[in-house]
Amino acid sequence: MNEVPRDDSLDASVAFLREGYTFVSSRCDRLGSDLFRTRLMLTPVVCMRGAEAAGIFYEGQRFTRVGAMPPTVLRLLQDIGSVQTLDDAPHHHRKGMFLAMMSPPALQRMVEQFRAAWLAAVPLWGERQIVLQDEVSAMLALAGAAWAGVPLDPDEAPPLTRQLVAMIEQTGTIGPANWWAHHLRNQAERHWRGAIRSIRSGETAVAEGSAADLIARHRDLDGELLDETTAAVELLNVLRPTVAVARFVTFAALALHHHPQWREKFAQGGDELLRPFVQEVRRFYPFFPVIGGRARHDFAWQGHEFSKGDWVLLDLYGTNHDGRLWPEPETFRPERFVDWPGDPNTLVPQGAGDFATGHRCPGEWLTIALLEEAVRLLTRTIRYEVPAQDLTVALDQLPALPKSGFIMQKTQLLAA
């Protein structure tokens, strides 16, 4: 068996935090290998990148997410008992519940909710400066909750939105900011447990087939309803990432700003190029840097032995920027997606492999539909100015965003 190259530092945790999104790929380049060993948080870990690595990681049930993420991250994102922590038949069964939320008519309903929230919010901006990231987060919280069957009343919308945003923003932090996000997460779980209770008792009516309805009625393979906490966790697993799509919307606005020829194209139609544009936004801009897994059994890949329990990180950002898959990966070029064959292991911002049997994101179609709508809204419903601001996207900030959050001013709604 070959020796997996080793990063020579004793522990690379500080380097990981300092380098962020490029940590794995810069070492792969330096060591001339798609995988290497190092230590993070004093624990041995194998890091890997590329399409073949994504297939190994996501297909064939080789990895579990249990024990694969620091608890500070797990609790803010998917949480204990969630679909992500399940494997095999229990996972496929629970995953079916999420996939049932994503029918084309359901996606269309969410797009309409988002459009309605946008058209209601924009007239309130007027001349003043707004931060697009904050505005779109609030819109997606309102729209997502209504779509999921649990509309927010106006008083509770701001605190509930803050809770959802904090869970996403603070995943990369440690210390007080992270503790505060956990406090907000606990508040959110309390609120959504109450919502599940009220739906089950018949006190609150929910639209049939909505996310809240599917979750409240879902029975696991043992025939039992989800306990209230797990049901609340899964409802949050719909609401939180729906708000997180705001980050991609902000990146789409940044791309339109840096590449005004695309703004022109979409202002005049060009619907057939929306998908390639949105795919390039998802490829080019940073979101999750890596995903962690623990090997479920012994296996070999590229001549290297993995043992049951080994901790592995798959580089999502590095795979999306792998020059073997994406020529000139640091150039924003939507045309690359015009004839893209759609290999499931090459464009991996939301995971790789199969939706139903692996951990690939069930919200990917919803994300794409919302982003396409966001590009239409940004280019066809409003005119705006982008004042001088710091639009730097720092790759050592997890999760990344343009520094200013994308400030707009003098926004005018165009006649329909």
Ligand code: HEM
């Ligand atoms: C903002 C855009 C999004 C990004 C970048 C994203 C990213 C991801 C990634 C990388 C995974 C794979 C995790 C793993 O391999 O363990 C994942 C899983 C998941 N995502 Fe998303 N996601 C997004 C939007 C959504 C949306 C809109 C929803 C639901 C409405 C959603 C719900 C989930 C769920 C439930 C899982 C767990 C799936 C499983 O374990 O089988 N995500 N997401």
